[in-house]
Amino acid sequence: MECVEVSKVFKGDGVSTYALEDINVTFEEGEFVAIVGPSGSGKSTILSLLGTLDLTTSGNVTYNGSPLNEYSSRKLADFRFENIGFIFQQFHLLPTLTALENVMSPLFSRKVPYNKKERAETMLNQVGLQDKYNSLLSQLSGGQQQRVAIARALVHEPNWLLADEPTGNLDTDTGEIIFDTLHGLNRNKGCGVIVVTHDSELAERADRIVEMKNGKIVRDTRKQAYA
Ligand code: ADP
Numbered sequence: 192m193e194c195v196e197v198s199k200v201f202k203g204d205g206v207s208t209y210a211l212e213d214i215n216v217t218f219e220e221g222e223f224v225a226i227v228g229p230s231g232s233g234k235s236t237i238l239s240l241l242g243t244l245d246l247t248t249s250g251n252v253t254y255n256g257s258p259l260n261e262y263s264s265r266k267l268a269d270f271r272f273e274n275i276g277f278i279f280q281q282f283h284l285l286p287t288l289t290a291l292e293n294v295m296s297p298l299f300s301r302k303v304p305y306n307k308k309e310r311a312e313t314m315l316n317q318v319g320l321q322d323k324y325n326s327l328l329s330q331l332s333g334g335q336q337q338r339v340a341i342a343r344a345l346v347h348e349p350n351w352l353l354a355d356e357p358t359g360n361l362d363t364d365t366g367e368i369i370f371d372t373l374h375g376l377n378r379n380k381g382c383g384v385i386v387v388t389h390d391s392e393l394a395e396r397a398d399r400i401v402e403m404k405n406g407k408i409v410r411d412t413r414k415q416a417y418a
């Protein structure tokens with residue numbers, strides 16, 4: 192997944208805000224990346240563009256060399272289903288449904304070659320919620336709800352999990368559990384993870400740290416692989 196000369200400008204009341212300015216960056220399959228930087232530096236914007244929740248003003252987001260700007264909305268929807276899972280600071284789950292129903296929800300309108308309920312149960316097992324299938328969302332703690340959100344984001348086995356401040360509403364210990372969960376899924380399932388966070392301690396757990404400032408990438412470092 193790649194950003195090629197990507198800029199994003201928000202226009203309003205005669206003022207233009209450059210949320211992103213001429214970004215070039217490549218994310219490799221299977222990487223665990225943290226995007227850090229101060230509030231307003233463009234972290235959420237770049238994640239939205241990578242997840243095709245929004246379009247660039249200029250430049251292109253490409254996937255295996257193919258520019259997403261040129262996709263029809265139908266093709267984009269299929270692209271997202273195949274490749275992208277998204278989680279947010281506010282979990283964006285359906286409070287009147289059970290954990291299992293929430294995890295199954297992305298599959299409701301899709302034809303898939305597997306049993307939807309079994310797949311959703313497997314995902315809940317993988318985030319440690321094997322005893323919560325039938326709990327209503329409102330009966331779960333914040334950390335448990337975020338784990339449901341992770342299970343839902345990955346139930347269709349996308350290649351990438353994009354997470355925007357997934358620990359922002361959680362206490363430190365719970366935030367660490369969420370990060371460990373993301374780590375485990377990255378290692379076991381091989382899905383790439385890109386996490387936006389302003390918590391630099393959590394960011395240190397990633398393999399690669401991309402730091403943003405004023406809509407630009409000011410640092411991009413990879414951890415040395417263990418010998
Ligand atoms: P971060 O996630 O690092 O806090 P954002 O990507 O949310 O930063 O925002 C980058 C800049 O773009 C900020 O100046 C923000 O105010 C502006 N911005 C983001 N989204 C919008 C929007 N929908 N309309 C107008 N300005 C926006």
Ligand code: ADP
Nearest residue numbers: 201208230231234235236239280355356359387
């Ligand atoms: P985050 O906490 O993930 O950084 P933000 O507070 O930056 O989120 O943005 C939350 C939402 O508000 C996003 O959809 C973003 O596009 C929008 N937004 C951010 N800044 C502005 C702004 N200056 N004007 C209008 N919308 C904005």
